[in-house]
Amino acid sequence: MRMRPTLSWSSTEDLPPGTTDLAPVAGVLEGGGVLVLSGAGISTESGIPDYRGVGGSLSRHTPMTYQDFTAGDQARRRYWARSHLGWRTFRRARPNAGHRAVAAFGRHGLLSGLITQNVDGLHQAAGSDGVVELHGGLDRVVCLSCGALSPRRELARRLAEANAGFRPVAAGINPDGDADLTDEQVGDFQVVPCAACGGILKPDVVFFGEAVPPARVEHCRELVRQAAALLVLGSSLTVMSGLRFVRQAAEAGKPVMIVNRDPTRGDRHAAARVALPLGAALTAVAEGLGVAVDGETAAPD
Template sequence: MRMRPTLSWTPTGDVPPGTTDPEPVAAALAAGGVLVLSGAGISTESGIPDYRGEHGSLSRHTPMTYQEFIAGPQARRRYWARSHLGRRAFDRAGPNAGHRAVAAFERHGLLSGVITQNVDGLHQAAGSEGVVELHGSLDRVLCLSCGAVGSRRELARRLEEANPGFDPVPAALNPDGDADLTDEQVADFTPVPCARCGGILKPDVVFFGETVPRERVEHCRELVGAATALLVLGSSLTVMSGLRFVREAALAGKPVLIVNRDPTRGDRHAVTRVALPLGATLTALADRLGVPVPSADHSAR
């Protein structure tokens, strides 16, 4: 549920290869003032799949666009049925070593901020504060008529009441909390309207086909301008909503460092791309810098 990607993008031109040497990342963190930009890849170790990569969901699943969502009740029925079921799996997911390491870096004053492209709330669950949710959060819903913002937990309660016994087996789970269900499985699902005005409810996230709110983009630009370096974690940077900050940082002469196993669209702007698993790499960096990382605590969810 992000802006529509360039699904066919592949690295071309003079793109530097990945490395297994995290030294530049360690040096940047030690200096402090690093801004983190995270993507779906940081949450895969929590059991939430990413869009791309070897097992990325885009190989079998096209996320619903905003235009589809507002076009008619059938699309919204399909979305809310799949999202209601998928949300249960999201609620069971806990922050992994990568999320906990980012939170530990922040507590020790090494970061200037965290921007995430994810909608899963796992950075906050790990203890990160002041996270900018570039694409919104699945924890909130908003009414397209009156603008009321509500709790996803409360909506889940209402959906349970409206759909007793709804418990189909999904084919797969997607990064946006959407479970793969057939048309037959969602045919009898009943969405619920806004409790205040009866209007259409939408998750408070940026769908493919939508744009990130201008004020949020400007806030992120301010964070990039104030940072000493930009550290990209687990993002292919295929969509412009994240890539623009990489370009702006590089243009301002700030080092861009990427930790991602696969090539990204931002590699040409980076001083390095560390092609190693995120959780283990960030934990090792924390240990090297003398930053203790708490053990797993799924109760934080």
């Protein structure tokens, strides 16, 4: 549900190559004051696909835009049918080794903050505190009329009651919790209104085509200003909502480290990009720093 980029970025052929050397990442973490910026890639090991990696969902799935969602009832019916089904699977996802390692770094005082582009709540479920959800969270919904926030679990209960016979089999699940369904499978799915005012309900996330709230952006910029270094985990940085913080850190002379298997739009601003699977890489860094990583974590609510 991130904004679709409006400009393409240059070929990766002129970008610095990735490395498998974890020493630079360990070095900045050992110094403390590291701000983490995470993307969809950190959640793939929890069974949630990313948008742009190999087999990413954008190759087969066009996310709902804010403009489409607000334009008509049929678009909202399609969205909520798919999202309701996807939520059943999405909410069962568990934090993986990457999430747990990030939480451990935080407990050991190595991080100054954590910004995530993800809407899955897995960082919080792993035990990370003070997580800034750049694109919001799927665990809550907002009314577009009165602004009331309510838990997603309550909406799920209401939708289940209104659609008792709705049990289609989805072709796949997407990073925004949206399941792949045909129009025939959506059928006459019933959408429920805001319980407070009867208005239109929307997940409290930033859709494609919707801007991140300015106050949230400024808060993130302040976190970059306060940080000693920026560590990007599992993000292609294709959209400006995350790339701007990489550029800000680099322009301020702060070290930027990226752990992502594929080249990213921020590689030219980074001191190094480690091209390794996140779970194994971050666990290895934690072990090298003597940081204990918990093995048991809760599921997001």
